[in-house]
Amino acid sequence: MLRFFNLTVLLLAATSQAEPLSLRQSCVNALKDYKSYFKEEVLEQVCERAQKNADCASVLGEPIFHADFTGVSAKPKKIMVLSLIHGDETHAGNVGRFWMERLHKLDARNSWRIIPVANPDGVKLKTRTNSEGVDLNRNFPTIDWTAEAQNFWKNRSQASPRKFPGYAAGKEPEVRCIMQHLDEYKPDFVISIHTPLKVLxxxxxxxxxxxxxxxxxxxxxxxxxxxxxxxWVERQVPVLTTELRHDLPVNSIPFEQLQDLVGTLVQKDLK
Incomplete structure (x- = not known):
């Protein structure tokens, strides 16, 4: 009888381990180690908003989730945010988490879609590239990709493995996920968060x-x-690549100001 009981416990444990995490828990696990300027329970709350498009999974099968926030102005613009498209640019994840939590706590003028971990395999492996060794920010299917991407990589990037564009344009599942978001959400403005060039x-x-x-x-x-x-060049959708500093600011004010100035920019200057 005891042997049967032990076998049952082992089977239940194996079943439990095999069960996939909920999307909310995947969101919490992915973001919990990034610096927060809010109480910890806010992350639990904002991750209740987590969604996942049908084909949004990494090479290794990790979910690429997002959260939507609807603007309250009469004519809200749509802003889409990508962070951690390069998995080793850790501070990008801090901004992605902070903006999600902040939007959860306020009524924003504009509508926002945030994809806080665009390259989950790179984050896990602590690499710039995805698990196939491809720099996702060099894999979008631009018109000149076939003719120029490999040459640019070899001649301008000295064939750096960190900047390898891949063997085919738009082939990486993470890039296809982002393209799906662009086609479906149709943002008016896109922000891609990086480090460490210290520039907008x-x-x-x-x-x-x-x-x-x-x-x-x-x-x-x-x-x-x-x-x-x-x-921008091919579709006239403005892109702001935010290149953060090596170190984080002492408080959240610079990140608040950046989010607010983008909101003003799309409302007033990009009509």
């Missing part, structure tokens, strides 16, 4: 640079397979 790199129309002392506003250009070229 803007691909978009000429606008008066907003006042923001934490990071300078300038255009660094774009390249084959990059999100900036794919969206």
């Amino acid at each position: 790199d803007f691909d978009g129309p000429k606008v008066k640079p907003p006042k923001y002392s934490y990071l300078p506003w300038r255009s660094l250009g774009n390249f084959p397979g990059s999100l900036g070229r794919y969206l």
Whole structure:
């Protein structure tokens, strides 16, 4: 009888281990180690909003989840945020988490969709690339990808393994997930959060640079397979690549200001 009981316990334990995590728990697990400026229970609350598009999973099968926040203005714009498209750029995850939690606590003017962990395999492996060794920000299917991406990588990036564009444009599942979001959500403005170049790199129309002392506003250009070229050059959707500093600010004010100035920018200057 005891042997039967032990066998039953083992079978139940195996079944429990095999059960997939809920999307809410996957969200909590993915974000809990990033710095929060809110009480811990806010992450639990915001992860109740977690959603996942049908084909949004990484190479290794990790869910690529997102959260939506509906704007309250008469004509809200749609802003889409990507963080951790490079898995080793840790501070990007801090901003992704903070903006999700902040939006959960306020009534924003604009509508926001945040994908806080765009490259979960890279985060897990602590690599810039995904688990196939592809730099996702060089894998978007720009018109010139087939002709130029490999040459650009070899000649301008010195064939760095960290910047490998892949063997085919738009082949990586993480990139296909982002493209699915772009097609479905149709954002008016996209923010991609990175480190550590200490700049706001803007691909978009000429606008008066907003006042923001934490990071300078300038255009660094774009390249084959990059999100900036794919969206702005080819589709006229502005992209702000936020390149954070190596260290975090002493408080959340710079991240609040950045989120607010983007909200103002899309409402007033990008009509």
